[in-house]
Amino acid sequence: MLEPRIIKALEEIVGDKNVSTEKADLICYSYDATQQKFLPGVVVHPGSTEEISRIMQLANAERIPVFPRGAGSGFTGGSLPTKGGIVLTTERMDQILEIDQENLVAVVQPGVVTEAFQQAVEKVGLFYPPDPASLKFSTLGGNVAECAGGPRCVKYGVTKDYILGLEVVTPTGDVITTGGPTMKGVVGYDLTKLMCGSEGTLGIISRIVIKLLPLPEAKKTMLVLFDSIDGAAQAVSAIIAHKIIPTTLEFMDGRTIDCVRQATSLQVPEAARAVLIIEVDGDREFLDKQARRIAEIIAPLGVVETRIAETPAESEALWQIRRSVSASLRKVNPDKFNEDICVPRSKVPEMIRRIDAIAEKYAIPIVNFGHAGDGNIHVNIMIDKKVEGELEKAEKAIEEVFKGALALGGTMSGEHGVGIAKAPYIPLEITEQSAAYMKAIKKALDPNNILNPGKIFLDN
Amino acid sequence: MKKLEDYREEIEQCVKCGACRAHCPVFGAEKHEGRVARGKVALAHALLEGEVDLEAKVLEDFSQCLLCGSCCAQCPNKVPTEEIVAAARRRIAGEKGLTSFGKGVAAVLGRPKLMNALAKTGGALSSLLFKKLPENSGLRLRFPAPYLDAERTLPPIAAKPFRETVPELIPGREGMPTVAFFTGCGINYMYPAVGEAFVKALRFLGVTVLIPKDQACCGLPAVSAGAEQTVEQLAAQNLQALTRQKADFVVTACASCNAGVGKIYAELGEEYESLAKKTKDIFVFLAEHGLVEKLAALPKAQQRKKVTYHDPCHLRTRGITKEPRQILAALPQVEFVEMANAGTCCGLGGTYSVYHYETSKQIGAKKAASIADSGAELVATDCPGCIMQLQDSVNHAHGKARAVHILELLAEALPED
Numbered sequence: 029m030l031e032p033r034i035i036k037a038l039e040e041i042v043g044d045k046n047v048s049t050e051k052a053d054l055i056c057y058s059y060d061a062t063q064q065k066f067l068p069g070v071v072v073h074p075g076s077t078e079e080i081s082r083i084m085q086l087a088n089a090e091r092i093p094v095f096p097r098g099a100g101s102g103f104t105g106g107s108l109p110t111k112g113g114i115v116l117t118t119e120r121m122d123q124i125l126e127i128d129q130e131n132l133v134a135v136v137q138p139g140v141v142t143e144a145f146q147q148a149v150e151k152v153g154l155f156y157p158p159d160p161a162s163l164k165f166s167t168l169g170g171n172v173a174e175c176a177g178g179p180r181c182v183k184y185g186v187t188k189d190y191i192l193g194l195e196v197v198t199p200t201g202d203v204i205t206t207g208g209p210t211m212k213g214v215v216g217y218d219l220t221k222l223m224c225g226s227e228g229t230l231g232i233i234s235r236i237v238i239k240l241l242p243l244p245e246a247k248k249t250m251l252v253l254f255d256s257i258d259g260a261a262q263a264v265s266a267i268i269a270h271k272i273i274p275t276t277l278e279f280m281d282g283r284t285i286d287c288v289r290q291a292t293s294l295q296v297p298e299a300a301r302a303v304l305i306i307e308v309d310g311d312r313e314f315l316d317k318q319a320r321r322i323a324e325i326i327a328p329l330g331v332v333e334t335r336i337a338e339t340p341a342e343s344e345a346l347w348q349i350r351r352s353v354s355a356s357l358r359k360v361n362p363d364k365f366n367e368d369i370c371v372p373r374s375k376v377p378e379m380i381r382r383i384d385a386i387a388e389k390y391a392i393p394i395v396n397f398g399h400a401g402d403g404n405i406h407v408n409i410m411i412d413k414k415v416e417g418e419l420e421k422a423e424k425a426i427e428e429v430f431k432g433a434l435a436l437g438g439t440m441s442g443e444h445g446v447g448i449a450k451a452p453y454i455p456l457e458i459t460e461q462s463a464a465y466m467k468a469i470k471k472a473l474d475p476n477n478i479l480n481p482g483k484i485f486l487d488n
Numbered sequence: 489m490k491k492l493e494d495y496r497e498e499i500e501q502c503v504k505c506g507a508c509r510a511h512c513p514v515f516g517a518e519k520h521e522g523r524v525a526r527g528k529v530a531l532a533h534a535l536l537e538g539e540v541d542l543e544a545k546v547l548e549d550f551s552q553c554l555l556c557g558s559c560c561a562q563c564p565n566k567v568p569t570e571e572i573v574a575a576a577r578r579r580i581a582g583e584k585g586l587t588s589f590g591k592g593v594a595a596v597l598g599r600p601k602l603m604n605a606l607a608k609t610g611g612a613l614s615s616l617l618f619k620k621l622p623e624n625s626g627l628r629l630r631f632p633a634p635y636l637d638a639e640r641t642l643p644p645i646a647a648k649p650f651r652e653t654v655p656e657l658i659p660g661r662e663g664m665p666t667v668a669f670f671t672g673c674g675i676n677y678m679y680p681a682v683g684e685a686f687v688k689a690l691r692f693l694g695v696t697v698l699i700p701k702d703q704a705c706c707g708l709p710a711v712s713a714g715a716e717q718t719v720e721q722l723a724a725q726n727l728q729a730l731t732r733q734k735a736d737f738v739v740t741a742c743a744s745c746n747a748g749v750g751k752i753y754a755e756l757g758e759e760y761e762s763l764a765k766k767t768k769d770i771f772v773f774l775a776e777h778g779l780v781e782k783l784a785a786l787p788k789a790q791q792r793k794k795v796t797y798h799d800p801c802h803l804r805t806r807g808i809t810k811e812p813r814q815i816l817a818a819l820p821q822v823e824f825v826e827m828a829n830a831g832t833c834c835g836l837g838g839t840y841s842v843y844h845y846e847t848s849k850q851i852g853a854k855k856a857a858s859i860a861d862s863g864a865e866l867v868a869t870d871c872p873g874c875i876m877q878l879q880d881s882v883n884h885a886h887g888k889a890r891a892v893h894i895l896e897l898l899a900e901a902l903p904e905d
Contacts, residue, residue, distance in 0.1 A: 052545035055534050056521035061505050071518075098523070101506035119519040139519075143510070164510035355564045364503075 030069040030113075034090060038072055038114070041082045046073040046120070056251055057115040060100045060107050062449055068095065068109035072201065075120045077195060077203055077234040084232065084479075085201030086318070087114060093481050094199075096228040098170025099139065101162045103366055104447030106227045108175060109484050116232065118169050124148055125235070125287035132240040133192065133209045138169025138233045141389050142176075145238075155243040160443070166374040168235045175225030177443030182401025183309075184241075186443070188224035195235035196223055199474035209237050222469070227445050228480045247275060247309035248319050249343035251335045252326060253300035257281055259330030260302035261377040264400045266325050266369055268373075272318060277307040277401030278350055279280040283360075284397045291356035292349050299332050305350055307343075353397055360393050361410035365422055369433035370442030373403040383407060391419045394429075404442035446484045454485060489716055489755060492575040496536060499572060501565045502529040508559035508569070513833045514552050517850040522549035524699035525559035525569035532572050534839035535579075542580055550576045551730035552844060554837030554851075555712055570805075577714030586715055640845065641883045643678045643876060650680035654699050657733075658687060661694030667773070668698045668735035670726070673705050674872025681763050682872065686741050686770060687898035691761050693777055693901050700729040706748030708802075712838040727763055738763060741770040741895055743800030743871035744838065751806065769803060771811040771870060771894065783818035783901065792823040795897065796864035798855070798878060799831040812870050816894050819901045827862035829854065836877035850882030868894045 030049070038047045048054075048071045057071045063083060069092075074080045087094045091134060093113035100107055109115050122139035129152055136145060141165040146156050153301055159178035166176065172194070177186045193207030196219075206219035254260040257349040260279050267274065280288065290298050296303075308318045323334050337343035357364055371379045380396055383405075387394040398406040408431050411418040429442045430453050440450055440457050454463065470477075481487065508525035509515055514526035520533070522545070531549055534540040550573055557570045630826030650671055661668075667690060675683045690697050707722035726749065730738050740746040750767035753760040772811045774780075797813055809831070817824035835841060859882060867878050867889050877893035 048545075050545040051540050051543065052522060052531055052534075052549055055530055055540060056549075057526040059504050059530060061503065063504050099506050099509055101509075117521075119521075120517065141510070161507065165506045165508075332508075355566070358501075358565060362501075 029090065034086070034092065034176050035070060035219065037086055038070065038083065041086070042072055042079050043466040046075070047071070048426040050170075055099070057097065057117065058109065060102045060105060062103060062105045062108070062447070064105055064108060064448075066108050066110050067112065069112045071117065072114045073117055073120045073233075077197060078232055080116065080197045081201045081203050083114065083116060083201075084197050084199060087478050088200050088476055091476055091478060093478050095234045095480055096169075096173070098167035098173070099141070099162070099165050100168045102170065102174060102447060103134055103368070103444040106447040106451040106480070106483055107170075108448065110150070110448060111170070113478075118167065121169075122167075127154070128209070129154065130222070130444045132164050132242075134238045135209075136168055136236050136238065138167060138172075138236060140168045142166055142168055142171055145384065149240055150243055153243050154240040155237060156190065156240055157400055158187045158190060158440050168236055168238075171235055172233055173223055173226065173228045173250065174445045175443070177399070177402075177404065179278050179307075179399055179441075181399060181404075182277050183275045184380055186469075188221060189225055190239045191417045192238060192239050192362075193237035193402045194223055194233055196231035197234050198231050199476070199479035202236070207237065207264070211239070224361070225445065227447060227483050229470060229483055231478070244275075244309035244311075246312040246315055247307055247343070248315040249337040249346050250304075250306045250322065251346040251349065252304045252306060252323075253296065253332040253334075253373050254302040254304065255299055255330040255332055257302040258377045261374070261400065263304060263326040263331075263453060264376070265374055266329065267322055268401075270321070270325050272308070272322060272325075274306050274322070274401065275309045276307040278354065278397070278400065279303065279376070280350070281395070281402035283393065283395045284353055286291075287360060287395060288349055288352050289357040290359070291352040292447055294345065294349055297332060303349070305346060312363030328338055350397075357395055357408055357410060359396060361412050363411050363413045364409070365409040365426060366444075367407040367409070367426060367429060367440075368404060368442045368444045369407055369438055369440060370402065370404045370431060371433050374438040375438065376400055376403055376405065379405060379433060379436055379438070382436075383429060386425050386428045386432070389428075392418065392421055392425060394425070398424045399442075403438065404440070427453065427456075448483060451482075451484060451486045489578060489719065490571070490575055492532060492572070492579045493536060494567070495532070495572050497577055498568055499529055499533050499536065502526060502567045503564075503565060504530070505564060507562055507564055511558040511562045513556065513558065513835060513851045513854075514554060514847060515845050516854075520553070523552050523646035525563070525567070528553065528573055528576075529567060529569055532576055535576070547580055547584070550580060551840075554801070554833050554840045556801035556833035556837060558801070561805055574711055574714070577712070578596050578716045579714075580713070581714030581716065582834065585715060598888055612885050621670070639884070641880045646677055646680045648680075650676045651699055651703075652702055653680065654687065654702055655686075656699055658691065658697040660691065660696035664694045665736040666696040666697065666698060666734065668700065668719075668733070668738045669736070670706070670730065670738050670740045670745055670749055670767070672740065672742040672872065674742055674876075676801050679872050679875070679893065681899075682741060682893040682895050685893070685895035686739075688899045688902055689770070689774060689779070689895060690739075693774070693779065695777070698733055698735055700732065703729040706742075707743040707752065708748040709745045709838050711748070711752060712840070719752070720756065721824060723756050723760065727753075727760060730763060736766065737773060738767045739770050740767065740774050741870065741893065742873070743769070743802035744873055746808075747802035747806065765860040769808050769811070769870065772808060774816055775811040780814045780818050783815065783820070786820045786901065789821040792821055793866055794825055794862075794864045795819075795822045795836070795866040795868050796825050796827040796859060796862045797830055797894075798827075798834060798859075798867055798874055800874045801833050802867055803833050803870060812894055815898065816868055819897055821901055822897060825862050825864055827858045827864065827867075829858045830856075834874050834877045834881065836873050838873065841877065848877070849881070849884060852877055853885060856881040856885035860885065860887050864889055866897070867879060867891050868897060870894055 093111045095109040097107040118139040121137035125134040160176040280303040395408040507868040521527040707719040710718040754764035840849035875891045
């Protein structure tokens with residue numbers, strides 16, 4: 029419990045209404061999508077950079093841990109108040125400050141919801157491509173902190189590729205700016221990239237300068253059913269080898285198709301053991317040609333059926349198959365561990381085979397789907413926590429999945445980050461020297477370890 | 489009715505993904521986790537685990553829900569937050585007693601005679617009590633009553649309740665079905681013209697209409713207030729009124745009544761099942777009986793009014809979105825235009841807007857902006873409550889659109905008897 033004088037000081041900074049120690053509020057800010065729960069000592073809703081700065085000065089002087097939070101939709105516990113202290117939520121800072129149509133740049137506050145931003149720029153013919161699955165509710169601040177990805181990354185890259193500059197409140201309460209609204213800039217260290225994906229451990233993002241693109245005129249969606257995961261993976265390589273980079277290349281494995289089959293009205297034949305959803309975008313007149321070309325390229329690779337959407341409604345129906353995955357998984361088992369490994373794209377079939385072997389070894393269902401275009405596989409280990417021994421088996425399986433991905437030259441996380449969920453596995457991927465380098469940066473910027481402590485690296 | 493404990497399994501199905509944040513109108517206005525389904529489900533779980541008591545903040549968060557069902561419809565795991573919140577409110581009312589307003593709701597709704605008397609007095613005093621707004625402001629009166637904000641614009645109370653102006657039985661053609669008209673309070677006391685339009689539409693089709701005098705409120709405001717006994721009492725009275733004479737269908741022209749009789753009653757026991765099953769929304773009934781085709785055969789008017797449609801939550805969440813639009817679009821004098829956010833709650837939420845008028849107004853303001861953007865001169869819907877809120881929102885936004893029931897437009901288009 030925080031001392032009353034601290035609460036009073038916080039109230040002086042942000043106003044009584046924006047500070048709460050009520051049990052109900054502490055419960056409401058105790059969780060994220062990992063389903064773990066840690067009660068904070070206080071929840072604070074700042075409304076400006078200056079307020080965040082003053083909160084950090086106070087917290088640093090008093091050695092109180094601060095946990096920044098966007099929408100609380102992360103999968104690795106990045107925003108969980110694992111040590112009590114202050115939950116600092118950016119929900120109130122939700123303004124789009126500028127959309128500069130001449131320079132294709134926007135400036136936003138961190139609490140702006142990603143989809144709301146996309147819609148705002150699309151209204152004026154511009155485009156912000158990063159599209160994490162949580163885009164309807166996750167915030168841009170959270171997206172930057174975790175360097176969110178999404179299906180369109182194969183063509184357009186991830187969040188950090190669109191961040192030109194930031195305003196950041198440091199753990200000691202200073203306000204710094206990184207980068208700026210120019211397309212080029214090489215003065216000093218690239219602190220913007222350092223902050224992107226730093227999971228709220230190095231600073232609190234209070235303003236974001238975003239690069240925009242022209243909105244593509246149209247898009248075309250194809251759904252291709254394959255008789256094996258190898259066919260689907262070869263198709264991905266073949267398309268890219270023919271110098272076509274689709275906007276998205278989403279895949280689902282056989283187990284996923286089995287789950288989805290009951291959850292969708294679209295008929296999926298029994299012979300289909302892998303699915304690719306391919307979307308291309310650009311000038312309308314080229315799309316039909318490009319879709320036909322893709323169909324020709326992949327035809328010899330075990331294609332069971334190809335469906336090409338002719339209208340936006342048909343396109344939506346094809347995407348519905350992908351969207352129904354999440355809910356349909358519950359039919360397999362009630363509890364899910366959603367890991368997001370990433371391997372070189374040519375290694376996807378090998379990785380799926382390894383995962384299938386792990387599933388067999390521990391006798392637990394593992395369902396795989398994800399972004400084949402960039403080798404990012406969502407590995408869903410489905411268990412029933414109430415069954416004795418299942419949790420332990422899942423933990424062993426997860427470790428083996430990580431080791432398998434690393435052995436193929438991959439990574440433990442393509443887009444969810446480390447948080448607390450993957451912190452124990454960090455030594456598998458990052459060498460001691462590299463980790464020491466990272467920790468030295470953290471130590472220099474946050475000498476009292478008050479900002480989001482215990483995330484990414486386990487506390488000693 | 490089900491207790492909060494009965495929802496334990498559903499409560500534990502919430503995986504805290506946060507998807508509900510994108511769809512909750514209250515969260516959109518208030519930006520606080522306690523206001524959104526995920527937060528309320530977490531609080532419900534904490535209540536079951538004894539981690540939190542029914543303290544003021546918990547009561548406040550549970551009161552901050554429109555029961556619009558948007559979260560349930562979009563939830564990947566289909567967690568029925570709407571039902572969980574209603575169950576929590578019943579628990580709160582059971583342990584803490586009803587709020588003073590809740591007591592008022594229960595007292596008035598539970599005594600139809602008192603309600604009639606109050607309404608008649610209100611109707612008679614309308615001209616004395618209410619200050620007229622300019623004609624072009626859309627609606628008409630200020631309502632300086634306790635619990636009702638002086639800024640709110642409300643329709644006048646009918647000089648005579650609708651059910652007192654019509655016979656109980658209006659015979660139709662032989663071979664056509666018999667329909668029991670569940671009028672609901674909105675139509676009976678505030679929008680009698682909608683009731684008249686309902687009768688006109690069914691007479692046009694040759695349907696026999698029963699309008700039982702002794703029907704009562706559907707009970708939805710009591711559900712919202714957590715007044716469990718009142719809900720059960722009203723349901724029992726309506727069961728008797730609606731089954732006294734044999735009807736093939738019970739038809740509503742109010743989304744809330746449709747959910748009350750057609751959905752909530754089904755939870756009350758076996759004896760209500762057949763009543764719930766034969767309850768239909770008026771536009772579903774009309775569409776099933778060929779009205780769309782009949783309207784389409786009428787010559788289109790030279791000058792048509794631009795009309796948009798607002799989906800009432802209690803129809804949208806029951807999957808009824810197509811038929812009201814079909815009928816509206818088929819009207820000869822109407823040019824139908826879709827508006828953005830047609831399916832978002834208007835912000836009334838029954839008793840919600842009484843407790844939380846400021847937030848209700850903020851939610852309504854977004855709707856008013858969508859109506860204005862659509863360029864429509866009329867916003868039509870299928871729920872008297874929504875009409876009231878939509879008009880209030882448009883008035884606050886100094887908009888020009890008028891809120892109407894689709895039945896009023898339908899009645900204009902149909903030939904006189």
